[in-house]
Amino acid sequence: MPSSPPGYAFRGPGLDRSELLRERPDDLRARWTVARVLVVDTDGNARFPEAAGGCGFCIGAELAGELPDAASFLGLGEEGAWFALPHESLPEPLPGRMDLRSAATEWPALEAAALAEARALLHWQQRNKFCGGCGHALALGKGGWCARCAQCGLEHYPRTDPAIIVAVTDGERLLLGRQASWPKGRWSVLAGFVEPGESLEQAVAREVMEEAGIPVLECQYAASQPWPFPAALMIGFQAQGLPLEPSVSDELEQARWFSADELDSAVATGEVKLSPVLSISRWLIDEWRLQARARREAAPAG
CATH class of the missing domain: 3.90.79.10 (Nucleoside Triphosphate Pyrophosphohydrolase)
Structure with missing residues (x-):
């Protein structure tokens, strides 16, 4: 049996993923303006306003007045809801950048774990835009955790x-x-x-x-x-x-x-x-x- 507690990255306390909230879009919209948002680019890096340093996340109202269609719900922390947002969905790029490995050593454990979750979820979304059954375009639902095909009815979920x-x-x-x-x-x-x-x-x-x-x-x-x-x-x-x-x-x-x-x-x-x-x-x-x-x-x- 292990004699020392694991201290490696992404295993510590994470967000309460609150799966039931994914089915309640009105609740998600109400939480957006004060939510913490991890903006992630196509390379899996966190992006934020400050070119150097920064807290790593944005506040929802700073990015958009209402919940964007591209936003995905990550879960709840003590300070409220967390969302992930693709960087390419923003009208202007954010200059700050932090890769996940660096975040694992420099950010608090919860923020690093949230970025790991956001990176994995958005990577799945970016690479699963069409139905594997019929080839029709997919539409995201359940807070970004399900991709539905309107043509054949298949539902696709993130893979691990x-x-x-x-x-x-x-x-x-x-x-x-x-x-x-x-x-x-x-x-x-x-x-x-x-x-x-x-x-x-x-x-x-x-x-x-x-x-x-x-x-x-x-x-x-x-x-x-x-x-x-x-x-x-x-x-x-x-x-x-x-x-x-x-x-x-x-x-x-x-x-x-x-x-x-x-x-x-x-x-x-x-x-x-x-x-x-x-x-x-x-x-x-x-x-x-x-x-x-x-x-x-x-x-x-x-």
Whole structure:
């Protein structure tokens, strides 16, 4: 079981999504003028009036006198309603810009989580303008959370792509891999998307075998993280694997086992660069390092 609470991005307290309010457009319109609005451009960046700094959100009345058709309801915070609005729907561009990864480290947790929600929702809207059943244009409803086809009646909803991410240990060492496209020295735990008809546990075993040739004996759920780049949900596991020599496929450039001492030394010298602290991958690695350190300290002397 995890020994430290997850502290990575987008997992902290979020908005009350208040699903029932999505069905009450009059209530949403009444909340607009004092609502907090995250304006998001097509690259997924938050946009705001100040060219440098700024609070990251706008107030509804500053953008439009009434609720725009393009606005989507994100939920309720202590200070009221939050909405998302596509930047391209504004008559004039906003000069301030903040990408989601930067917001995750610089903004309060709730605002960063709201931006993650807004980015994922608007990305889905931008890429789903026509019905997958008949090709007819879609119209948004339910506060932006449903796209309806007037031609065939199909309703389309935002998709989330589940992906497993797993810290595999042989009892003494941690399995890490690196892709050829990553920066020099970057290593991480293994991850991959869940396939149709596959359980999470099956996905863990398949991905570890495909990427590193290591059979998984058992695994257990650890934690999860929304990862809206563009629409993944990272589902974290800790797993036990056989202590075999890794054999990589074309998905990885390298895979190897690290003892706790080897990993600590490689990180200290800069030989190994771990995932950024905003990600669940880093938490899984640090969690294993904490557990390894605890085992060393508990071991009898001599």
